[in-house]
Amino acid sequence: MLSPKQTLDTYFLEARRDLLEVAALLDRYDESVSREGHKxxxxxxxxxxxxxxxxxxxxxxxxxxxxxxxxxxxxxxx
Amino acid sequence: MQIIQPHYHAIARTAQDYERMSMSGVVAVCEPAFWAGFDRRHPETFIDYFAQISEFEPTRAAEFGIRHFCWVAVNPKEAENVELTNEVLKQMPEFLDKPNCLGVGETGLHKSTANEIAALEAHVELAMKHDQLVLIHTPHLSDKAHGTKTVLEVLSGMNVNPDKIWIDHVEEETIEWVLGAGYWAGMTLYPVTKCSPRRAVDILEKYSTERLLVNSSADWGPSDPFTLQECIVEYRRRGHQVQEAVEIFHNNPCRFLGQNPKWDIKPIRITEE
CATH class of the missing domain: 1.10.287 (Helix Hairpins)
Structure with missing residues (x-):
């Protein structure tokens, strides 16, 4: 099993990527609302x-x- | 659909990549010189590497009907070795004359050290002297914003033609700086560490698609040349027309790379009967 440090070192970049995808989804939604003029x-x-x-x-x-x-x-x- | 892979490190990939790329519409790949995963110690190692990507690799690609082009440079990670960098720079003009060599790259910054900056300046000077295109790598992850700003500062102090310079690996935080300064910008699609296909399409939708290039990731690390096709599917899934995709994934590379007369692939237009 992984140590606490190994756990962070192993999975940090993948978690960073996944959070960026969520951020991009929220931006995409806001852009869409702005473009279409409604939620x-x-x-x-x-x-x-x-x-x-x-x-x-x-x-x-x-x-x-x-x-x-x-x-x-x-x-x-x- | 015909696709161009503008940034592809073929020597780290298998023939199966070529076969699958050919089956998916890739008609040309461009191979910048890059870091081998360890610091090379001898200029001769670079010379053999340049020979590999300018002479041998085109023959491997041709077996699958794919055109292969290359770029030559000492990458920023090895620029700390000043003696090696200067010796390789002396021998680079020989390779700039090769029939598939499109210019100087990828040069750029990794940790933005003084030696890296000096090497970047020397590469750009060499390129301008020989009227070559330049491909500039920007740093990864936490160094990206600082490194990109530094690249732009270095270039602003030099007599360069922005039309001939492609600054690569831009993301949401750096793209406006690069496009705003008049350079071409490249997005690189990695499974984990750089831009993703979906985020790249967001960027394509937000900014004009002019001066934008999209690369897959293809090297010896975790990477995937088919992130480019993923990006095309995502772009089309959002309702964009085939011709719009052709403009980004085929014609834009032709427009930038076509400034070098050795690049003879022309922009195409899909016609409907």
Missing amino acids: AEDESKLESLREAMQLLAKPDHSKADRAKQLLAHFAKID
Whole structure:
């Protein structure tokens, strides 16, 4: 199993890439809203992503079960 | 659709790449000189490398119907070896005369040290003296913004023609600086460390597609030459027409590289009957 340092060193760049993709998606949505002049009728998916990021931003997760919590969170979206 | 791979390190790839690229519409690849994964110690090693990419590699590509072009340079990671850099620079004009050599590259910056900057200036001076195109590498990750600014500062102090300079590996934070200064900008699509196909399409949609080039990643590290095709699929999936894709992924490389008369592939237009 990996040490704490190895864990960060091994997966940091992939996590960076994935967060950049999320940032780009949010930018893409804003650009689309600006271009079309209106928001999506239902923004629940956008709101779900924002809530997920808030969950990830919390520093303390004593059970180390973020993935499990996110799956339950995303299960609310059709 | 006909596609050009403007930045492809063929010596690190297998013939299967060529075969699959050919099957997917790639008609030409351009191979800049790059870092071998270790610092070379002898100028002769570079000379043999330049011979490989200017003489042998075109024959390997031709077996699959793909045109192969190259660039020559000492890459920035090895520019710390000043003696080696100067010796290789002396011998580079011989290779600039090769029938498939398009110019000087990839030069540029890695950590933006004084030796790297001196080597960049020497490469650009050589290119301008021989009326060559220049391909400039910008640093990765946390060094990118600083390194790109430094490249632009170096160039601003030199007598260069921006039309003939391609600054590569731009991302969201650096593209406006490069285009704003009048240079060509290249986006490089890596699985992890640089731009992604989706983000590249965002950039294509946000900025004018003029002076923009899109490269896949193809070297000895984690990379994938078919990120270029992924990008084309993403671009088309968003509703852009085939001709618009042709302008970016075939014609733009022709416009930039065609400034060198050795590049004889012309922009194409898809006609509908």
